[in-house]
Amino acid sequence: MTTPYRVPSLKAQFGLAEDPNAPAHITTSAGHKLTRTITPGGHELDSTQPGFPVYHRRIANPVPLMSIATGASLMILGFGLCKIRNIENYTIWYTVGLPLGMVGNFTASMFAFAEGSTFLATLAGTLAGLLGGLAICFLPWAGVQASYVVGAAGNIQQGTLDFYTAVSMVTLVGMVPLFCILLASLRSSVPVTQSITLIIIALILEGVNNLQYPRPALQTAGGVIFIIVGVTLEYLAVAVMLQEEGLKLLPVMPLPRVE
Incomplete structure (x- = not known):
């Protein structure tokens, strides 16, 4: 059954006002805009898992997982780069960067592929590779840093400088795929x-x-920015999870759509 489509205001598009086409609108292959009242795979009165949020689809929204995985990883990395509480050795970051930053983002990427979200699948997969790759670079048992010391004929100082030069290539090249994702x-x-x-x-x-x-x-400035990113992504995760359950307490602030 078709319903008249009402163009949302700019305020509604940013999530600051009620969407006039709520709860969800879709476009058929014939170009008709439909409004569905029950999401696929669920029911508004479904209680198949007492104590847990009601399922409204067959595949969960992977955005909160991607946001928490990336936000938590970058936040603790930012704390280390800023030397919070005079901690200069930030290898503790690996305990979050590998299991959550890499595995968590890869999981979100796989579910995004199944969900059909090309953008989210690409973003989460790219972040998983970058966060996991940087963490592995500094792991002692990975032997990456030691290989540069060996290449410098055992000169620890020169080998360390060569290692950081190589890491700079990883970080500078890593911004290229992210810039492409930014354009999309x-x-x-x-x-x-x-x-x-x-x-x-x-x-x-x-x-x-x-x-x-x-x-x-420069190291401190980068750390501060990572902390800001962490807070922003944690906010996004909470906002999305609340709106998934119909609690529109925090706006997701989607960018304006061109209809």
Whole structure:
């Protein structure tokens, strides 16, 4: 059954007002806009899992997992780069960067593929590779850093500088796929676009810092940006999970749609 489609206002498109086409609108292959009252795979009175949120689809929304995995990983990395509480050795980041930043994002990417979200699948998969790859670079048993010391004929200082120069290549090249994703994020949301932009800036700062190691000011600036990204993505995760259950307490702030 077709329903008249009402163009949402700019305020509604940013999530600050009720969507006039709520609860959800879809477009058929014939171009008709439909409004569905019950989402696929669920029922508004479904209680198949008491104590858990009601399922409204066969595949869960992977956005909160991607946001929490990336946000938590970058936040603790930012704390280490900023030397919070005088902790200069931030290897504790691996305990979050590998299981959550890499595995969590890969999981979100796989579910995004199944859900049909090309943008989210690409974003989560790229972040998983970057976060996991950077974590593996610094793991002692991975032997990456030791190989540069061996290549410098056992000169630890020169080998360490060569290692950081190589890491700078990883961070500077890593911003290229993220920049491509940024160009494709025009129909996502303000927190997503803002986070990708800030991550690119932070990667540039950390790349220059590693290339001209050490540059404490650049390292701290990159760490602060990572903390801001972490807070932004954690906010997005909470906002999406609340709206999944019909509690529109925090706006997701989607970017305006061109109908």
